Amino acid sequence: MLEQIEGSHAVAKAIALSRPEVISAYPITPQTHIVEDLGTMVKAGEIENCQFMLVESEFGALSACIGSSAAGARSYTATSSQGMLFMMEAVYNASGMGLPIVMTVGNRAIGAPINIWNDWSDSMSARDSGWLQLFAENNQESVDVHIQAFRLAEELSMPVMVCMDGFILTHAYAQVDIPDQAQVDEFLPPFQPRQVLDPAAPLSMGAMVGPEAFTEVRYLAHHKQVEALEIIPKQATEFEAIFGRDSGGLIKSFEADGAETVVVTMGSVIGTMKEVLAGMREDGISIGAVTIRSFRPFPREALREALKDAKRVIVFEKSVAVGMGGIVAMNLRTALQDFPILVHSVIGGLGGRPITRDNLRRMFEKGIRDQLDEPHFHDIHMDVVNREIEREKAECRSGAVAENILNDVGVVAAAKAI
Amino acid sequence: MVEVSETKQKIKFYQTGTLTAGNRLLDEGHRSVQATIDRSNSLDSGHRACQGCGEALGARYAIDAAMRATNNQLIAANATGCLEVFTTPYPETAWSIPWIHSLFGNAAAVAGGIAAAMKAKGREDVRVIAQGGDGGTTDIGFGCMSGMFDRNDDVLYICYNNQAYMNTGVQRSSATPGAARTATTMPVGEEPGNEFGTGKNMPLIAMAHQIPYVATASVHDLHDLEHKVTKAMSFHGSRYIEIYVPCPLGWGSKPGQTITIARLAVETGMFPLFEAENGNLVGVTKIRHQQPVEEYLKLQRRFAHVFKKGNESQLEALQVIADNNIERFDLMSRGKR
Structure with a gap:
């Protein structure tokens, strides 16, 4: 059903439709309206057989999900920014144990200086944790990707982070098609845990292993991400069959085929870029874009295929590896290392710095002349x-x-x- | 009251050298009995605990009592620490119950999540225990535990208190007593050992959360320990039991004296045994003859320096702590002081 709705409220509805059994949440470091809505829904009895836990910290929030997921319950939490860092030990623990928790990250900057606005520093700090990281372009995709995330997590027995730009998506009102329960039930089967704490079949979870097994355990975490590269597009196709929308997948191309210059980015900024790039094409410039929807696993082959004919790539990202450059750019350069493609790394939108059509166009025009410094900090004073x-x-x-x-x-x- | 199995086998049991009543003087229901073949053995033999480990003993009796009280419908979440390490490294495990270790500081939150899952699934017959050492409880796990108490999650938290970080090489925790030698409070300088006036009293902090049940127990009195665990399982909501578990390795004591030291900790007043319900004290284990703290301290090398010339004030300070406990909890049997 079409609704004019805030991103957070829409995601809360998507989570409720996914039949969660345990939701834990810490109010602010910072949080979104998602968990407020879910708390109300659980209290009002609108989500069947679901427990809502008010915890003392983000560390407690994810730890509670570790317990509930290990006990076989579909588990969900949400976080961003400082809270994401505060739970980091549990982030690695959840993926290390292969617990299929779904977590929304309403992407925001990390202090100091304290700053509550959007960039991707929080998710990026967990990019090597073993969690899958899916980035949403808009609020419709945020809703759809959350529903896909539960199925993906449970099929792989690995946790999934759904990353949506803080404020730009979480607090923005837009038209969203909220799915029916029947559609969601058709797409998302009940949770069948791969390992579960059950008095009828006792097992020990989370015990120590030494050097003789650790490499293999880590390799299997990597292997699951490789498997996910096949499962994600398959699920997107099945999702489209039921819901009638193209949502999710590994990457999405915006007139990148045959373009001399291709902009690569993630998240919501493509919305502004699409207008800028259309204007540049009208002016005779050969330029398109590709968005990465799945950052972990990193869709190496899909990107190679999409970018193989490009002369240059401009990677625009709201994250920085201090002392090195752009994080997405580094990943992409590795994927394209044997291609004769010039990759420019552009870092922008940090701590919520506005990204405008004008400043994007100026930067792209420098880019197509290969005049960007390395790394290039967009709109810096x-x-x-x-x-x-x-x-x-x-x-x-x-x-x-x-x-x-x-x-x-x-x-x-x-x-x-x- | 202690539940005794129908198939109990009576043993002759005469305790010597203590002031405890001998088994033969107790009524049937209270007598020590040998384990029966159907004992649950939640924590099985073959684990890697040191000789004389108080924690292994305490955990075995506590979890088995909880298993009996829940008709074996029990799940445990364990903090990182000695208990986690000596019972598990894969592919071995000494646990015959569903058991999870996540992190050092989150056992209470993990247990709360398990309890929530059981509630969501309509399996509230399955009960949950969180357990850890004093470091995982009073220091790094403090926030999650306080949060669990605040929510009144249906979890029994058991702290095995051996008064320092033993697994990592005997460093001070906020449960380490004054004067005690640890790797981070060595007996050097003007105030040798751990500083007086520091530390936390977790049972009292737990009581301040007004949770349904709080108790302290000691491995020298396993009947009392089992009784308290059984009683704890009769409550719903958050419960806290702190079990005093001597550590021969960390305390520099003889493995064969674990029980003696545990008893002396109680009989000196150093570790008061009490129970509280909803934040109110409802019972204490009385002491018939208070032992001087020297009797307790001299069996442990971690306190050796308090007997050296010039450190008399430390010995006195420890006696004051014991005396204050006796006063505060009214521990003396009438007319025995």
């Missing part, structure tokens, strides 16, 4: 940065960087106005 660098050279006690920058943003802006 270098004059402000340089003032701080000079200050640190001049003074020992130069003060708090974030405060200095903010002061200088005002000073520099005022100087420019004159």
Whole structure:
């Protein structure tokens, strides 16, 4: 049924339709409306046979899901930003034990400086944890991918993170087709755990292993991600058959075929980009885009196929490996290493910095002339940065960087106005 | 009251050198009996605990009592620590119950999640235990445990308190007593051993959460321990039992003296045994003859320095702690002080 609805509310409905049995949530580090809605639904008896746990921390939230999932219950939690880091030990533990928990990450920056706005630093910090990471483009896809995530997690017996841009998607109202219960039930069978805590068949879970087994356990975690590369597109096809929508999958192409320049990105920013790229094509520039929907597993072959004829790729991402460059760019370069394709790494939108059509077009135009520095920080105020660098050279006690920058943003802006 | 199996085999049991009543003086229901063949043995033999390990003994009796109380419908979540390590490394396991180890600091939350799953599935006959050492309870697991108490999850949390991080080489925890030597509180400097005036009293903190049941127990009195676990399982909601478990390795004591030391901890007043319901104290185990703390301390090398010249004040401070416990919990039998 079509509804004009906030992203978080829509996702809450998708989770409810997926028949979760245990939901745990910590209110704010930070959280979204998803768990507030689910809490209300459970309390009102609108989700059958479901327990809602109010925990003392994000570490507790995921730990509770580890327990409930190990006991055979379909388990869900949501987080973002600092909370994601606070639960990190449990993040690795859940994937290490192969527990098919689904978790929404409403992607936001990580402090210091404390900042509640959107970028992908939180999810990226767990990219090597063994969790699958699916990025949604819009709120419809957020709904659809969550339903797919439960089936994917349970088929593989591995946890799945559904990543949706904080605020841009979680707090934005848009038209979303909320599926029927019958459709979801047809797509998503009941949870059949691969291992379960059961007094009728006791087993020990989570015990220690030494060097003689650890490599094989890790390899199998990698192998599951390789398997997922086949399962994800298959599930997307089945999903389309039941729901009538193309949602999910490994990658999505936006007029990238035959384009000289291809922009590669993830998440919601493609919405703005599509307009910019259409304008550039109208001006005779050969440019298209590909979005990565599954970042883990990384769809190496699908990207190679989609990008093989490109002359250059501009990777735009809201994440940075400090001291190295773009994280998505690094992954893509590895995938394309034997192709004669120039890969530009662009880092933008950090801590919620607006990404506009104008600044994207300026950056793309530099990109097609191969004039981007490596890595390129999109829309950065270098004059402000340089003032701080000079200050640190001049003074020992130069003060708090974030405060200095903010002061200088005002000073520099005022100087420019004159 | 202790439940005794129908097929009990009476044993002759005369305790010597203690002030405990001999078995023959007790009525039938309270007598020690030899284990029967149908004993659950939740924690089986062949594990890797040290000789004289108080924790292995405490865990075996606690979990078996819980198994009897729940008709064997039990799941346990274990914190990282000695108990986890000595009972498991794959492919072996000493546990014959469904058992999960996740992390050091999250046993209470994992157990809460299991209890929620059982409730969601309509299997509330399956009961849940969380267990860990003092480090996993009073330090790194404190937040999750307090959260579990707050939600009143249907979980019994058992803390096996051996007063330091033994698995990692005997470092101080917030359950380490004053003066005790650990790897991080060595007997050097002006105040040798662990500082006085530090640490936490978890049973009292648990009581402050007003959970249905809190108790302390000791491995020298296994009947009392079993009784308290059985009683704990008769309640729903969060329950906490702290079991005093001497550690020969960490305490520098003889493996054969684990029971003696545990008894002396209680009879000196160093470890009061009590029960509380809904935040109120409802019972204490009385002491008939208070033993001087020296009797307890001299059996443990971790306290050796308190007997050295110049450290008399430490010995006195430990006696004050014991005396204060006796006063606070009214531990003395009438007219025996």
